[in-house]
Amino acid sequence: xxMKKQLAPQVRRLLTxxxxxxxxxxxxxxxxxxxxxxxxxxxxxxxxxxxxxxHAAVCAQQEAVNQLLSSxxxxxxxxxRIKHMSGEIGRHVNSAVTGLQFQDMTSQxxxxxxxxxxxxxxxxxxxxxxxxxxxxxxDVGEVVEMLRILNEVVVTQSAKLEGLLWKPVQQTHMESxxxxxx
Numbered sequence: 348x349x350m351k352k353q354l355a356p357q358v359r360r361l362l363t364x365x366x367x368x369x370x371x372x373x374x375x376x377x378x379x380x381x382x383x384x385x386x387x388x389x390x391x392x393x394x395x396x397x398x399x400x401x402h403a404a405v406c407a408q409q410e411a412v413n414q415l416l417s418s419x420x421x422x423x424x425x426x427x428r429i430k431h432m433s434g435e436i437g438r439h440v441n442s443a444v445t446g447l448q449f450q451d452m453t454s455q456x457x458x459x460x461x462x463x464x465x466x467x468x469x470x471x472x473x474x475x476x477x478x479x480x481x482x483x484x485x486d487v488g489e490v491v492e493m494l495r496i497l498n499e500v501v502v503t504q505s506a507k508l509e510g511l512l513w514k515p516v517q518q519t520h521m522e523s524x525x526x527x528x529x
Contacts, residue, residue: 354487357494364498365474368505372467379460383453390449397443404439408432466508473500 408429415425477497485493 354491354494357491357498361474361494361498361501364501364505365471368470368501369467372463372505372508376460376463379456379463383456383460386449386453386456390446390453393446393449394443397439397446400439401436401443404432404436408436463508466504470501470504470508473497473504 411425411429411432415422415429418425474497477493477500480493482489
């Protein structure tokens, strides 16, 4: 095949690869950001519920203490009720702490998103650097070879980026067990 006829397919292949990889990585960025939003919403809801439960339990415990103090006697059932409420408060505090652990998962997602955007910028930077080195007077053979090499670099960089980023976001030791996302 004459060299001139190889140029268009090589350019088309390169541009298709860059566009495809760019769309894929940006789609992953979008997915990570949506999942981050869902995690934050869930964490805030859980924290709000936990703190309201802590408040209700502390109020109930204070009421029981006030009744105990006003009666002047220490009834066994009142003491048991206060101990039970202390346990409830502890459970609600643990639940609130669990909600705070979502921040770690969210940080992992945001970090991965930043790395993905940085990696995509590096892939595009490779193209920019290589295109700057392409001489306008280069013959078709030189252009075809440079495009072939660029295409390989884009595919390799993209695969390396995906390999670095395809790790699940996880959190361990939460009250309901380990959590692993995507």
